[in-house]
Amino acid sequence: MKFLPLGKKLTIAIDIDGTVADSSGIDFNKADDNPNELMKAVPRAGAVKAVQKLHDQGHTIVFHTARGNDCKKVTARWLKKHGFPFHHLECEKFVAHVYIDDRAVNGCDWKKVMQEVRKPTLPGRIARQKCQI
Numbered sequence: 001m002k003f004l005p006l007g008k009k010l011t012i013a014i015d016i017d018g019t020v021a022d023s024s025g026i027d028f029n030k031a032d033d034n035p036n037e038l039m040k041a042v043p044r045a046g047a048v049k050a051v052q053k054l055h056d057q058g059h060t061i062v063f064h065t066a067r068g069n070d071c072k073k074v075t076a077r078w079l080k081k082h083g084f085p086f087h088h089l090e091c092e093k094f095v096a097h098v099y100i101d102d103r104a105v106n107g108c109d110w111k112k113v114m115q116e117v118r119k120p121t122l123p124g125r126i127a128r129q130k131c132q133i
């Protein structure tokens, strides 16, 4: 069991691809051989400003991604290049199509979860159809 520090400030885990980064221009198959492919991502509207604000408010910013540790350096470079402040970068997030988490901003209302998982527009379902991880 890992414990978070007590206090008013939060530790906020933020996903990268699709959350702070528009990664539609990345060929993830190429990224295995050439991690610089990941530099093609562009920040999503409002993401930099929002993360900067959370950081300025004193929260601990942790980016977490399933890109893998081979991509850690280039991912850190991308975050810094675009002005995303962070305290820690975790690149070994478990890969799944759907994450259900009671600490997610969207919460864990099971009725809503079951409705969302069935939707054809579910981001994980779309990624699966496109054969993305």
Ligand SMILES: [Mg+2]
Residues within 6 Å of the ligand: 015, 016, 017, 018, 019
């Ligand atoms: Mg994502």
